[in-house]
Amino acid sequence: MRxxxxxxxxxxxxxxxxxxxxxxxxxxDWAAVIVAGDDHAHSGAHSEVFDNARRDLATAFAKAGFxxxxxxxxxxxxxxxxxxxxxxxxxxxxxLGRAAESAKDGCLIYFTSHGSPDGLxxxxxxxxxxxxxxxxxxxxxxxxxxxxxxxxxxxxFVPPLAGRNRMVLTAARPDRASxxxxxxxxxxxxxxxxxxxxxxxxxxxxxxxxxxxxxAKREQNLGAAPPSEPQLWIGPALGPDLPxxxxxxxx
Numbered sequence: 001m002r003x004x005x006x007x008x009x010x011x012x013x014x015x016x017x018x019x020x021x022x023x024x025x026x027x028x029d030w031a032a033v034i035v036a037g038d039d040h041a042h043s044g045a046h047s048e049v050f051d052n053a054r055r056d057l058a059t060a061f062a063k064a065g066f067x068x069x070x071x072x073x074x075x076x077x078x079x080x081x082x083x084x085x086x087x088x089x090x091x092x093x094x095x096l097g098r099a100a101e102s103a104k105d106g107c108l109i110y111f112t113s114h115g116s117p118d119g120l121x122x123x124x125x126x127x128x129x130x131x132x133x134x135x136x137x138x139x140x141x142x143x144x145x146x147x148x149x150x151x152x153x154x155x156x157f158v159p160p161l162a163g164r165n166r167m168v169l170t171a172a173r174p175d176r177a178s179x180x181x182x183x184x185x186x187x188x189x190x191x192x193x194x195x196x197x198x199x200x201x202x203x204x205x206x207x208x209x210x211x212x213x214x215x216a217k218r219e220q221n222l223g224a225a226p227p228s229e230p231q232l233w234i235g236p237a238l239g240p241d242l243p244x245x246x247x248x249x250x251x
């Protein structure tokens with residue numbers, strides 16, 4: 001009986017040793033901020049379209065391999081949860097800086113809001129492309145960074161944010177609006193596509209073009225025109241490595 005028990009234990013240990021070890025996510029030590037910059041629809045009526053995306057994107061990126069405690073959420077909603085910070089520039093600058101001090105490998109910055117050729121709506125003020133570039137430069141420096149700006153005319157953010165070690169993805173080109181920010185919408189078109197494609201993509205290298213294609217198809221199917229044409233920049237230093245940084249939940 002002792003011999004049989006010993007054989008069972010030995011076989012169990014061999015089976016456990018043969019199981020593949022799950023590698024740590026390459027995004028486990030990235031600092032992340034996800035910001036809902038407005039709580040109104042394009043009509044001026046109250047809307048949770050940006051906060052819906054903020055909440056569900058935080059969950060989706062955690063599933064993709066970002067450490068939940070390294071993800072900070074921001075909102076302008078007065079009834080926001082206690083864990084969600086107020087979306088004002090100083091709070092974002094301070095929190096991103098603190099997060100980047102402890103999570104030193106990279107940065108994910110995601111803003112979803114209304115926009116204009118002058119910048120992005122952040123509560124009762126406008127965050128300019130130069131202002132966002134200063135926030136990212138100060139906190140993230142030369143480390144790897146992925147910056148997503150989901151707003152109308154958000155292509156204006158690409159030149160100031162573009163860097164050798166950065167990916168910049170925007171919801172529209174500099175002279176075009178994006179779609180889906182009505183009071184009845186759950187998410188904008190762009191945020192919808194991001195949430196749909198993130199679980200299917202292997203990496204940001206795949207995700208960026210997949211979101212562009214998804215937005216184009218959605219606009220065409222719903223007759224939204226002129227097309228928003230989301231913009232994508234991948235810096236030459238980040239480009240070769242980006243396909244190797246795989247999401248945890250990738251197929």
